[in-house]
Amino acid sequence: xxxxxxxxxxxxxxxxxxxxxxxxxxxxxxxxxxxxxxxxxxxxxxxxxxxxxxxxxxxxxxxxxxxxxxxxxxxxxxxxxxxxxxxxxxxxxxxxxxxxxxxxxxxxxxxxxxxxxxxxxxxxxxxxxxxxxxxxxxxxxxxxxxxxxxxxxxxxxxxxxxxxxxxxxxxxxxxxxxxxxxxxxxxxxxxxxxxxxxxxxxxxxxxxxxxxxxxxxxxxxxxxxxxxxxxxxxxxxxxxxxxxxxxxxxxxxxxxxxxxxxxxxxxxxxxxxxxxxxxxxxxxxxxxxxxxxxxxxxxxxxxxxxxxxxxxxxxxxxxxxxxxxxxxxxxxxxxxxxxxxxxxxxxxxxxxxxxxxxxxxxxxxxxxxxxxxxxxxxxxxxxxxxxxxxxxxxxxxxxxxxxxxxxxxxxxxxxxxxxxxxxxxxxxxxxxxxxxxxxxxxxxxxxxxxxxxxxxxxxxxxxxxxxxxxxxxxxxxxxxxxxxxxxxxxxxxxxxxxxxxxxxxxxxxxxxxxxxxxxxxxxxxxxxxxxxxxxxxxxxxxxxxxxxxxxxxxxxxxxxxxxxxxxxxxxxxxxxxxxxxxxxxxxxxxxxxxxxxxxxxxxxxxxxxxxxxxxxxxxxxxxxxxxxxxxxxxxxxxx
Amino acid sequence: xxxxxxxxxxxxxxxxxxxxxxxxxxxxxxxxxxxxxxxxxxxxxxxxxxxxxxxxxxxxxxxxxxxxxxxxxxxxxxxxxxxxxxxxxxxxxxxxxxxxxxxxxxxxxxxxxxxxxxxxxxxxxxxxxxxxxxxxxxxxxxxxxxxxxxxxxxxxxxxxxxxxxxxxxxxxxxxxxxxxxxxxxxxxxxxxxxxxxxxxxxxxxxxxxxxxxxxxxxxxxxxxxxxxxxxxxxxxxxxxxxxxxx
Ligand SMILES: Cc1cc2nc3c(=O)[nH]c(=O)nc-3n(C[C@H](O)[C@H](O)[C@H](O)COP(=O)(O)OP(=O)(O)OC[C@H]3O[C@@H](n4cnc5c(N)ncnc54)[C@H](O)[C@@H]3O)c2cc1C
Ligand code: SF4
Ligand code: FES
Numbered sequence: 036x037x038x039x040x041x042x043x044x045x046x047x048x049x050x051x052x053x054x055x056x057x058x059x060x061x062x063x064x065x066x067x068x069x070x071x072x073x074x075x076x077x078x079x080x081x082x083x084x085x086x087x088x089x090x091x092x093x094x095x096x097x098x099x100x101x102x103x104x105x106x107x108x109x110x111x112x113x114x115x116x117x118x119x120x121x122x123x124x125x126x127x128x129x130x131x132x133x134x135x136x137x138x139x140x141x142x143x144x145x146x147x148x149x150x151x152x153x154x155x156x157x158x159x160x161x162x163x164x165x166x167x168x169x170x171x172x173x174x175x176x177x178x179x180x181x182x183x184x185x186x187x188x189x190x191x192x193x194x195x196x197x198x199x200x201x202x203x204x205x206x207x208x209x210x211x212x213x214x215x216x217x218x219x220x221x222x223x224x225x226x227x228x229x230x231x232x233x234x235x236x237x238x239x240x241x242x243x244x245x246x247x248x249x250x251x252x253x254x255x256x257x258x259x260x261x262x263x264x265x266x267x268x269x270x271x272x273x274x275x276x277x278x279x280x281x282x283x284x285x286x287x288x289x290x291x292x293x294x295x296x297x298x299x300x301x302x303x304x305x306x307x308x309x310x311x312x313x314x315x316x317x318x319x320x321x322x323x324x325x326x327x328x329x330x331x332x333x334x335x336x337x338x339x340x341x342x343x344x345x346x347x348x349x350x351x352x353x354x355x356x357x358x359x360x361x362x363x364x365x366x367x368x369x370x371x372x373x374x375x376x377x378x379x380x381x382x383x384x385x386x387x388x389x390x391x392x393x394x395x396x397x398x399x400x401x402x403x404x405x406x407x408x409x410x411x412x413x414x415x416x417x418x419x420x421x422x423x424x425x426x427x428x429x430x431x432x433x434x435x436x437x438x439x440x441x442x443x444x445x446x447x448x449x450x451x452x453x454x455x456x457x458x459x460x461x462x463x464x465x466x467x468x469x470x471x472x473x474x475x476x477x478x479x480x481x482x483x484x485x486x487x488x489x490x491x492x493x494x495x496x497x498x499x500x501x502x503x504x505x506x507x508x509x510x511x512x513x514x515x516x517x518x519x520x521x522x523x524x525x526x527x528x529x530x531x532x533x534x535x536x537x538x539x540x541x542x543x544x545x546x547x548x549x550x551x552x553x554x555x556x557x558x559x560x561x562x563x564x565x566x567x568x569x570x571x572x573x574x575x576x577x578x579x580x581x582x583x584x585x586x587x588x589x590x591x592x593x594x595x596x597x598x599x600x601x602x603x604x605x606x607x608x609x610x611x612x613x614x615x616x617x618x619x620x621x622x623x624x625x626x627x628x629x630x631x632x633x634x635x636x637x638x639x640x641x642x643x644x645x646x647x648x649x650x651x652x653x654x655x656x657x658x659x660x661x662x663x664x665x666x667x668x669x670x671x672x673x674x
Numbered sequence: 675x676x677x678x679x680x681x682x683x684x685x686x687x688x689x690x691x692x693x694x695x696x697x698x699x700x701x702x703x704x705x706x707x708x709x710x711x712x713x714x715x716x717x718x719x720x721x722x723x724x725x726x727x728x729x730x731x732x733x734x735x736x737x738x739x740x741x742x743x744x745x746x747x748x749x750x751x752x753x754x755x756x757x758x759x760x761x762x763x764x765x766x767x768x769x770x771x772x773x774x775x776x777x778x779x780x781x782x783x784x785x786x787x788x789x790x791x792x793x794x795x796x797x798x799x800x801x802x803x804x805x806x807x808x809x810x811x812x813x814x815x816x817x818x819x820x821x822x823x824x825x826x827x828x829x830x831x832x833x834x835x836x837x838x839x840x841x842x843x844x845x846x847x848x849x850x851x852x853x854x855x856x857x858x859x860x861x862x863x864x865x866x867x868x869x870x871x872x873x874x875x876x877x878x879x880x881x882x883x884x885x886x887x888x889x890x891x892x893x894x895x896x897x898x899x900x901x902x903x904x905x906x907x908x909x910x911x912x913x914x915x916x917x918x919x920x
Contacts (some may be wrong), residue, residue, distance in 0.1 A: 111732045111734060120815075165826075166806060176819050177818060178815055207798075209799070209806075211798045246784055275732045276730065310704040314712055416734065585685075588725070621835075
C-alpha cells in the first residue's frame with residue numbers, strides 16, 4: 036500500500052475548493068446517463084447525494100435496510116444544523132466555524148476538509164429552506180439561530196427539537212423527486228453484505244433482500260457508502276437500534292483503510308439507563324444546555340429533593356471549572372466532567388449515575404411559554420420516558436454513546452483507498468477530528484451529499500465513460516455472493532444457546548467499561564482479551580432461529596454483531612496505540628494536573644489509518660501526518 | 675407482573691395468520707412495550723420457537739417504523755405516542771393484551787406484525803416535494819415566511835409516516851397523512867408554485883393505491899401519535915377544490 040495521499044489541492048485554504056471546482060474533470064450530460072452509481076444509505080448524507088447525483092443525470096441506485104428511506108437514523112437528530120450565515124451579526128464567518136471545528140476536534144482533523152465543510156454550510160441552509168424545512172423564524176419572518184456547545188456565536192438553525200427529522204424529510208423529498216423522474220431507483224429493506232471489486236475498483240455490492248432472504252447483485256461504476264456511524268457498538272447508545280458498522284467494515288475487509296476507529300463521542304446529556312431491559316438511551320439535545328444549568332449537590336449522598344436543595348448547596352461544576360464556556364463546553368469535556376462528579380460520589384438519582392440539568396432559572400426569566408416554544412417536544416419526551424415534569428423539577432441526565440468520529444479513511448475527494456469507493460456522512464472520518472461539535476453532523480452529511488460529492492465524483496466518473504455497464508455475472512460477483520452465503524450459513528448453523536442480543540449486550544458493556552469516556556493501557560489490554568474470548572463464545576454458542584430464505588431479523592442482527600466483534604478489536608488497538616489524550620479519546624495516563632486532556636503533538640499529530648491484512652494477522656498502521664498551515668496548534672482550553 | 679399476550683402470527687404475506695397466546699410472567703413496569711416484546715423474543719428463541727417479527731428503529735417516536743395495533747387501538751391505550759414510546763406502566767398485572775399489525779388493504783402484512791407501507795412512499799413520489807435543484811436555491815433569508823405560517827407548516831410537517839391514521843380509519847383512508855404533507859408545503863411560499871399540481875397528483879395517487887375515502891369520523895386524528903389535526907384535511911380539501919376549479 037502506497038503512502039496515504041489526501042490529494043489536498045494547492046493554494047491557500049480559502050481558495051482550495053474554488054480552484055478544485057474550476058479544474059475538476061466534468062462528464063457531459065449524455066455520458067452521465069450511461070454511468071451507474073450505487074449509494075448505500077438514505078440518511079442526510081445518502082439521500083442528499085443520491086438526489087443531487089440523480090439531478091445531474093447519473094443513473095443512481097440507493098439502498099437502505101429500513102422499509103422506507105425516510106426512516107434512516109438521521110431522522111432522530113434533534114438540536115440543529117450549523118451554517119456560517121452570520122444572520123445574527125455576531126462575528127461569525129467561514130473561518131470561525133472552521134476554527135471552532137478544528138479546535139473542537141482537538142486538532143486531529145484535516146484542515147482542508149473542515150474548511151470546505153464550513154464553506155458549503157450556507158448553501159445547505161439555503162437548499163433546505165427552499166425544500167421547505169420549517170426552520171425557526173423571528174416575527175419578521177427571517178430565520179433565527181441558537182448556540183451549541185463549544186462555540187461563542189449563534190449559528191445553529193433549528194426546527195424545534197427535531198431539526199434532523201425536518202432535514203431528513205427534505206432530503207427524502209428531493210430523493211422522491213428523482214425517484215419519480217426515474218433517475219434514482221430505490222431499494223428498501225435491502226442490506227449490503229459485501230462490496231465487489233473488479234480489477235481493484237469498487238464495482239458493485241451484494242445485498243440481502245430482507246423480506247425474501249434472497250441474495251442480489253448490483254453493479255455500478257462507483258459505490259458511495261453513506262451508511263452512518265457505529266456507536267451501537269456500545270449496545271446502549273442514542274442511535275437507532277439497527278444502526279451498525281457492517282457496510283463500512285465490509286469495505287474495510289476489501290481494502291479500504293479505517294481511520295481513527297477509537298474516536299467515539301460520548302454525549303453528555305441523555306436520559307440515564309433506568310433498568311437492565313433497556314434497548315436504547317434517549318438523547319436530550321445539546322441545545323438544552325443553552326438554558327439548562329448543570330449541577331450536582333455539594334454534599335455527597337445528598338438525598339434531598341433537588342427543588343429543596345438551596346443555591347449555596349449546589350455545585351454548578353461546569354460553570355465553576357469552565358467559566359468562559361460554562362454549560363456550553365464541548366461534549367467530551369461535559370461528559371468527562373459528569374463522570375468525574377459521579378465517580379467522586381456526587382451523582383444523583385437511584386443509581387448515582389446522573390447529574391441535574393435545571394431549567395428553573397431560565398423559566399423564571401423567560402417564562403414557561405418561551406421555554407416550551409424552544410424545547411417543548413424534548414420536555415415532553417423526557418416526561419413520557421421518566422414520568423418527571425422538567426418544567427417543575429430538574430432533568431436527570433448522564434453521558435451516553437452517541438456518534439463516531441472515526442470511519443473510513445477518505446481523501447479530499449471523499450474517496451476511500453479503494454478506487455471508485457466513496458464514503459460520506461458519519462461513515463467517513465474526515466471532518467470532526469477527535470470530537471464532533473454539536474449540529475456539525477447534519478451540516479457535514481448534507482454538505483457532503485449535496486455540494487461536495489457531486490463535484491468530486493465527477494473527477495473519477497470522467498475516466499469511466501469508456502467502461503460499459505458492469506455485468507453482474509462476472510466471477511468477482513460469483514465469489515462475493517458465495518462468501519456472503521457461506522458466512523450466513525455459518526452463523527445460522529452454530530445452533531448454540533445464546534442470542535445475538537445477549538452477545539451484543541456483553542460486548543457493549545466491555546466497550547463502555549474499558550473503551551468509553553476514559554481509557555487506560557491496562558483496561559484496554561483487558562478489553563482486548565475479553566472481546567477475543569467473547570467472540571470465540573459467539574462463534575461457538577450463538578443461536579439464530581429460522582431460515583435464511585425468509586424475513587429473519589435474528590440473522591440480520593447476528594451478521595451485524597459478528598462484525599462488531601472485529602471492529603471492537605480494531606477500536607481497542609487504535610485506542611492502545613494512541614498514548615495521548617485528545618478530544619473524546621481520554622487516556623488516563625495522559626492528563627494535566629487539573630484533569631484535562633493532554634495531547635502529545637510531537638508523536639500523535641496524525642490520522643491513524645488501519646489496513647486489514649487478513650483474518651488472524653494484526654492490522655497495519657498507516658499515518659497521515661496532519662499539517663496545520665492556517666491555524667496554530669494550541670492547547671484546547673474552554674476555561 | 676404477568677400478562678397474557680395474544681399476538682398475531684403470520685409466516686408470510688400469503689400464509690393465513692392467527693392469534694397465538696403467550697403467558698409472559700417476567701414483565702416489569704419499567705419496560706417499554708417493545709422491550710417487553712424483545713424479552714419475550716429472547717425467551718422464544720431460547721426455547722427454539724420463532725421470534726415475533728416487528729419493525730422498530732429509533733425507539734423514540736420519530737422514525738415511524740414501529741406501530742402496532744394494541745387492544746384494538748393503534749399504539750395502545752395512550753394518546754400522542756407511537757408504540758415504541760408506550761410503557762408497560764400502562765398495563766396491570768393479569769391483563770390480556772391483543773397485539774396485531776396495522777389492518778388496511780393498502781398495507782399488506784409481510785410477516786407477523788410487519789406490514790408493507792411502501793404505498794406512503796409512492797404517494798410522496800407524486801409531488802410530495804418542492805422542485806428545486808441543488809445549487810439553485812436563493813439565500814435562506816430572501817424568502818421571508820411569517821412566523822405564524824412557518825409555525826403552522828411545522829405543525830403539519832411533524833408527521834412520521836407511521837400509518838396509524840390509516841389503521842385507525844374504518845375506510846383505510848390516508849387523508850390525514852396526505853393532508854399533513856400538502857399543508858406543510860402549501861403553507862410556505864416556497865411550496866406555492868406547485869401547490870395545485872401537488873394536491874391533485876397526491877390525491878390521485880392515494881386513490882389509485884386503494885386508500886379509502888374520508889368520511890370525517892376523526893379516528894385518524896384521535897390516534898395519530900403526532901397529533902396531526904383535522905384542519906389539515908380541511909386545508910387539503912380547500913386546496914384540492916381550488917386546484918380543480920382553476
Ligand atoms: C439522538 C441523536 C441526535 C442527533 N442530533 C444531531 C443534531 O442535532 N445535529 C447534528 O448535526 N447531528 C445530530 N446527530 C448526529 C446525526 O444524526 C448523525 O450523525 C447523522 O444522522 C448521520 O447521517 P448519515 O446520513 O451519515 O447516516 P444515517 O442517518 O445513520 O443513515 C444510514 C443509512 O445507511 C443505511 N445503511 C447502513 N448500513 C447499510 C447496509 N449494510 N445496507 C443497506 N443500507 C445500510 C441505513 O438504512 C440508513 O439509510 C444526532 C444523533 C443522534 C443519535
Ligand atoms: S398523520 Fe399521524 S398517524 Fe398518519 S402517518 Fe402521519 S404521524 Fe402517522
Ligand atoms: S421505533 Fe421509531 S417511531 Fe417507534
